[in-house]
Amino acid sequence: MFTVVDGDRVERIAARPGPGGRPLAPLDRPLLGWERRPHGWCRGDACLPAARAAGVETPDGVDVVAFAELAGHVAVLDAEERALGLAAAAPRLTPAEAPDFELDGVRLSDFRGRKVALVFWASWCGCRYDLPAWEERHAALRDHGFTVVSVACDRSADDARPWIEQAAVTHPALVDAEGVVAELYNVINVPTAVWIDEEGRIARPQDTQTATDLFRSMNGLDSQESYAALRRWVVDGDAGLDAAQVRAHLRVPTADEQRARAHARLAVWLAREGRTEAARRHVDRAAALAPHDLAIRRGLMPLLGTDPFGDAYFALREELERAGIPIYRPLPARPGTTA
Template identity: 75%
Template sequence: MFTAVEAGRAYGLDARLDDRGRLLAAPDRPLLGWERKPHGWCREEACLPAARAAAAETPGGVDVAAFAGLVGKVAVIDPDERAVAFAEGAAQALGADEAPDFTLDGVALSDLRGRKVALVFWASWCGCRYDLPAWQERHAALEGDGLTVVSVALDRSAADARPWIEEAKVTHPALVDAEGVAAELYNVINVPTVVWIDEEGRIVRPQDSQTATDLFRSMNGLDSEASHAALRRWVLDRDPGLTAAEVREHLRVPTAEERRARAHARLAVWLAREGRAAAARRHLDEAAALAPHDVAIRRGLMALTGEDPFGDAYFALRDELERSGVPIYRPLPL
């Protein structure tokens, strides 16, 4: 028996390793929510034809990693810990035409269809936590004109984010992405990151480094007033934002390495919560090797290994990225 780790849940998976190192699951049991039918594997209305599914089927069982690829997932297997983690794969690639939907804390992004949405990713391990009251002010000022700010904390514990949410006295949807679901869908590699979504659910400004105050401008070089003015133009002056072609040009679609890094990170979080610190560290190192630029993983998960995300480990990470010419913040033209 292995433990399967997906976004928001971990469960037992009836599977074994064969002599080639493949993880084989029982063919008569559901796998990733799909069930074997006479004509193929099905989940709700969707079906994977038997001819395609055959690529993952062996006499000894279903090759879990191969099957995951067929249904748009990436699998990372740890034989020693008897665990496998899954992350979204190419089938869920981010696109300009429709913003990926998600539900956190009982709020679905699609519930806001018909309104403009400023999707604001932040975290308690980032100085951008001090911007939350200012984002609330922007929400309050522009809510009557059709804007909803939705803030999403990338904290792995809701308890870390809640004090900052309560202090900001928010009235906008303030969500906590403890399992990295929304961050994965929107390929958020650092915070603060803001995405604009129009009334029809289309992305009109993709992942943009924006702040709502100038508290750390000397460090990040970001102009909060410029982003505020752009937001007001979009809401009040009906500025359409970027065209679909421009969105596609700037959209940061996750690479295969980034997707695999997220699976390693998901497994690391589960292992850390299970008290398996050494194994968690190993998967964090794998994630860092695959996506060294992903600050949301590397800084956001420092606490798992006892490192201070505001201390020496973070500044060492900054120095490493700067020496490598990797931008820490990635603002779009305003």
């Protein structure tokens, strides 16, 4: 048996090791939600034609890694642990339509007709102290057709919930334990905010925004400026960026970033299974592919027993600073200005 980890879905599949430890699955059984039919492999109305699928089929079974890649995934294999991590090969992210999702029973599209600030935070970040201030912004502007939707990038919901409860939030406060929403929006660090307009379009892409000045000496960000910009957008309809600037600043994930996320998914599953050393291997591989992705590198520290506020984090900051990799990525407050 092999385990396939794909976001919030963990599937055990009947397969045996083939060459190089690659899993080979039976041809006559469903695989990753697809079923083999005379004309190809199908899932609902979508089909992979038999001629294309023939390249991943062998007399001994289907090469699961090759099949996953044919079906539109990045796949990373841990043959020793008999596990496979998947991420989308080419996730769809455009200004024209913010990716919809459902998390904790809440759908983003439920808020169509209102402006939404998706606010990504985590208990392993000092931005956890900003959650009450985001709630204050939500309360102050909700009568103007505005909603904060906060998304905790914690790998354990139990880590995020005390901070949500302490903030006494009335806005939707979600926990993205499997990193599905963070992947959709290519969030590589927190705090990150994405503004979405009434028609479901991205009005301001991934932007480092704070709601308090607690860590201004470290991040150089002015929370009052970000609130003034938010208020201008909500009340006056001025997002501070025109359509061309939104397209220019939208960070679409690279192939290496997606492969790093596949390694991260394996790392999370392995850590939860108590296979800590194997998990560390995949964290290291993710870091090599996407050294700038603190959502992976710092976000996985608690699962591996490392203090995300301790020496390891400050060593990580120094590493990125030496490499010239920015930790915070604020966007221009107004067209033609610098942040």
